[in-house]
Amino acid sequence: MKYWLDFSEIASGDLFEVGGKGFALGELARQGFPVPGGLALTVSAYRHFLRETGLEGRIVRELGRKPLKEMRWEEIWDAALRIRHLFASTEIPAGLARELRAAVGEKFGRRPVVVRSSAPGEDSADRSFAGLHESFVNVRGTEKILEKIVLVWASLWSDRALLYRRELKLDPAGSAMAVAVQEMVNGERSGVAFTVSPENDDRGLIEAVWGLNEGLVDGTVGPDHWVLDRATGRVISHTPAQREWRVGTVLKELDPRQADQPPLDDKRLKMVFDLFRPLEEYLGGPADFEWTFKGTRLCLLQCRPITAGRGEKVEPGERLWERDDRRPWYLNLQRSFANLKKLRERIEGELIPEMEKEAKRLDGVRLDRLSDRELRAEIKNRSAIRDRWREVYWSEFIPFAHGIRLFGQVYNDAVRPEDPYEFMDLLASDGTEIAGRRKLLEELAGLIRNDPELDRKLERGESGPEDSRFEKGLEEFMDRFGELSCGVSQCALGREGIVAILREMAAQPAREKQKKNPGREADFLASFSGERREAAKEVLDLARASYRLRDEDNIHLSRIEGQLLKAEKEAERRGLRPRTPKRAAGKQKPGSDGGAERPRQLTGQPANPGMVRGRARVVRTPADLFKFKAGEVLVIDAIEPEMTFVVPLAGGIVERRGGMLVHGAIIAREYGLPCVTGVPEAVEKIPDGAEVTVDGYRGIVVIHSGEFSSNQG
Amino acid sequence: MKAEGEVRRAVRKLLASQPLAVLCSADGDQPYASLVAYAYSPDLKSLLFATGRFARKYENLRDNRKAALLVDTRTNRPVDFAEAAAVTAAGDVKEVSERGREAFLKRYLKRHPSLADFVRAPSTALFRLRVKDYVLVRTFQKVDTLVMQCC
The missing domain is CATH 1.20.58 (Methane Monooxygenase Hydroxylase; Chain G, domain 1)
Structure with missing residues (x-):
């Protein structure tokens, strides 16, 4: 199979090779509609790229860490980010690159193009992938176009696309991506049209803005709105917009002369209307389509059948093209x-x-x-x-x-x-409250470190002199942060708990954060x-x-x-009611029956590189934090910011909750600690006191056998 | 150049046909088997595989360099008894040192490009098995030996 086809060469059997969008553009071109020319990169090109570069296996390994259905969206985001990075940093194999360079160079030269996703077999009446994958406008030059093609391929693995496929129970490994590269028409006036109004079957709608369509589609620029008689094209009503902006390559204030005029005059309005009937005939029913004008040249950008929403009332300000988009919440993950x-x-x-x-x-x-x-x-x-x-x-x-x-x-x-x-x-940043709290703790530990006499006193449970820097600092700490950690520590352990941690910190050399x-x-x-x-x-x-x-x-x-x-x-x-149990840092597992099953190696996400072997401190209740000894590996269900004060003592971090943005991962990165997150049942499976290795390069935790301590839970 | 013998050809064909092998290492007097992705040198004198530094097999190989790799063509169908072939490569392993690592890595990654992150991680060790001999078994009965190193 060829790696690319000119739109004009696309034939009826090519749907699965060029994807829905590419196929439709090819069909429209063949039917004589005014579609800008372009190339369709086939699924074969995508598959060749994946196979030859080994990306296929790397994606399988990336997504194989954990079943997709068990991943939190943050973990899926991380996986998607890493996969996108793999694509972006992988060169197109020489033979394929040579062929694509020649085709793209010859077709477009230095003219700007739009690079669009065209995943085959995914857009149908009941499942729409529209907007899920990436598209790039105004791309110029062969190398830039190739770069964007790779990113469109990568968007097959975006978090939104992965989540959507998970919901539809589609196997991501069975998916593939074609790409449509199309000449970009730098339109001066653009819009959308509905051959049938959702409110009235005898009417059609046209909406138009000055500039490109992007502003209209994403809602930044309000359109002029026409209601037409479907039979004659007669204008039934025209609602002008408050014309202030236009989208060219960027959003710009509208020229005052244009602001006074509707984007479409009668002649152009009729040209758009004249597409209604042929498009309906071609699609076999009502259609919505996007169009643009360059001078008096009208270009059809895309069209699709209207499948839903007819006969319903249109709410003021409602964007009709989003009407049938009843897809789930995560499609909004890409917040603007x-x-x-x-x-x-x-x-x-x-x-x-x-x-x-x-x-x-x-x-x-x-x-x-x-x-x-x-x-x-x-x-x-x-x-x-x-x-x-x-x-x-x-x-x-x-x-x-x-x-x-x-x-x-x-x-x-x-x-x-x-x-x-x-x-x-x-x-x-060092300016956050949590960073301030850690800094204060480190300063207090420094005072103990430099004053052995104070350390001995604290060991005996005595205080330092009342007006000493240490006592004042400790008081300030309790004042400023006491209430925060009420649920975590001081309410249960008070001064004693803080002092224990400070002495442990003081026994170690001060730990510096990673230099940036x-x-x-x-x-x-x-x-x-x-x-x-x-x-x-x-x-x-x-x-x-x-x-x-x-x-x-x-x-x-x-x-x-x-x-x-x-x-x-x-x-x-007052004895009025029992105190509600405080939130536990991890779930307690019922006592083991001493059975022979024991995990040896657990898999999670690599959240910060490095390796460390040390004793596991499994934190199940807040009080466990205060038993923390320097060099231990912190094993926890989910680190909350107020718990991060023990991190400077830790040799490494293992967390059940996954993602690069969980607090454990963020602070591990700041201190340069090996960290693995997203380890299912970490707290249940790693015995307290076990010797473990945290491999932050590969996202693996090894539990070494035969070295369990007696205090395992 | 001397023509390649039939056994040698069969061994080469078998090694080329599979991505994975069973590695046999020893934990004291207890044999231990694990699955690894391998590559082989054109002269068949050495096989390459990688393992995490915290894996049992790493510890075993660190303590005892004697190891074997089994590569086979089973398909888990009855026809295997007539058609499956297996070759065992036995010898000594050595972790590939910094010097020369790039060349070995290149060979390994050519065969397993998807393992780039794994094999380049500092927590991964790349091993080279210097093959003493291959034992090729076909149809569970026909056994041949290909000696690579003498004495």
């Missing part, structure tokens, strides 16, 4: 920059200040002065407040993590680093010029805010939770 910017404003400007205010207000309530009845009501009220904020946390704070993800992709595309997570180094490469940010920004550099700066700034929030989001929530705990403690003190 504008959307994230709005979310940031809301989080920083409204939600966090509100949470702080609420926690402060609750703190001002004198619980000791409440009657028993009032206290019960207060607990109920605080519990409702906590639940409300938890909901906000899930619906607003967590999605904001997409800022990191957006930046990751921009960085990797621009810099093409060897390590696909290098971008994280630009995000870490200071030139990295400049290198990143240098890969852009002009207004693109400004945009890159903005994406970086957004990602930093996103990262900071990731580190601190639980703190804000803990403040609210701490107030609930305070009230519950007061009730407990």
Whole structure:
């Protein structure tokens, strides 16, 4: 089979080789519709690339770490990021590259093109992959086009595509990708049309904007809207837009002369309408299509049958082309920059200040002065407040993590680093509360380290001199951070627990964080010029805010939770109700019957490179954190930010929860510790005290046999 | 150049036909078997395979360099008793040192390009089995030996 076909050469048997989109474009061209010319890269080209470069096996191995259905979306995102990186860093085999270069060079020269995905066998009436895979507009030059072709191939393995296939129970290994490379028409006016209005079968709709269609399709630019009589083309109504913007290569303010005029005059409106009937005849029913004008040349960009939504009322502002998109939530994972910017404003400007205010207000309530009845009501009220904020946390704070993800992709595309997570180094900051807390602990440990007399006193359970730096610092620590860790530590262990950890830290040399490469940010920004550099700066700034929030989001929530705990403690003190069990860091497994089954090697995701062999400290309850000894491997279900203070003591980290953005992975990276995340049942399967090896290069944890300690749970 | 003998040809064909082999190492006096991806040198004098440094087989090979690799063509159908062939390569292993590693890596990755991340990880060791002899068994009965190193 050929690796590419000109649109004009596509024949009826080629559907599975060129995919739905490529096939449709070929058909339209053959039928005489005004479609811009192009090439369809076949599935054979994709398969050849995968086979010859060994990528096929690497993808199988990447996705074979864990069944897809058991992965959290963050883990799937990580896998997708690594796979995209594999594609981007793999050269097209010489023979194929030579052939594609010749074909692309001859067809397009230096003219701009659109590189679109065209996955075969996936778009049908009941399952639409539209928008799931990547497309690139305004790509110029053979090498750039080849680069984008590889990224379109890679998008077959994007997290959204993987999640969608998982839901449809499609085997990702059986999927393939064709690509349509099409001449880009730099249209001056563009739009969409519906040959039948969803509201009235006798009418058709046309929507138009100045510039390219992208602004209309993603909702940034509002269109002029015409309702036409389907039989005659007579205009029944025209609703002008508030014309302010146009999309060319970037979004720009509209020229005032254009702002005064509708994008379509009568002549052009008729030209669009004249496509209605032939398209319906060709598709055998109502159609929606995208079109653009360059001068008076009308180009048909794409078309599809209207399969759903007819006879329904159109809501004001509703985007008709999204109407039949009833696909699941994760298709929105690719949040736009504008959307994230709005979310940031809301989080920083409204939600966090509100949470702080609420926690402060609750703190001002004198619980000791409440009657028993009032206290019960207060607990109920605080519990409702906590639940409300938890909901906000899930619906607003967590999605904001997409800022990191957006930046990751921009960085990797621009810099093409060897390590696909290098971008994280630009995000870490010492300015967060959690970092402040760790710093304070390290300072206190430093005071003990330099004062053996103080260390001996603390060992005997005595205090230092009341006004000493250490005692003052410890008091400050308890004041500032006491309530945060109430659920974790101090409420149970108080000063004693903190001192134990500080002495353990003091017994080790101070641990430095990994030095970052200071030139990295400049290198990143240098890969852009002009207004693109400004945009890159903005994406970086957004990602930093996103990262900071990731580190601190639980703190804000803990403040609210701490107030609930305070009230519950007061009730407990009065003997009113049993104290609710504190959240456990891991699930306790029922006692073993001493059977012969024992895991030897567990697989997870490589979250930070390095190898370490050491004793496992399995943290099941918050109090376990305070038993932590230097050099031990922290084995935990899920590290929360307020638990990260033990990390400077750890030799390595193993976490059940997976993903590069979990706190364990973030802090392991900061300290350069080997880390494996996403290890199912890590806490259940690794016995406390066992000697383990953490292989952060390969994402493996080895449990060495015969070296279990007596205190295993 | 001398023409290749029939047994040697059959061994080469068998090695070329399979990606995986069963590695036999020893934990003290206890044999231990594991599955590895291998590559072979054009002169058939050595076979390459990789393992994690924390695997049992790594520990076994570190303590005892004697090892064997079994490559076979079974398909798990009755026809195997008539058609399956197996070859056992026995010899001593040695971890490939930094010097010369690139050349061996290149050979290994040519056969298993998808294992690039695994084999390049610092936690992975690349081993070379210097083959003393091959024992080729066809139809479970026909046995031939191909000696690669003398005495």
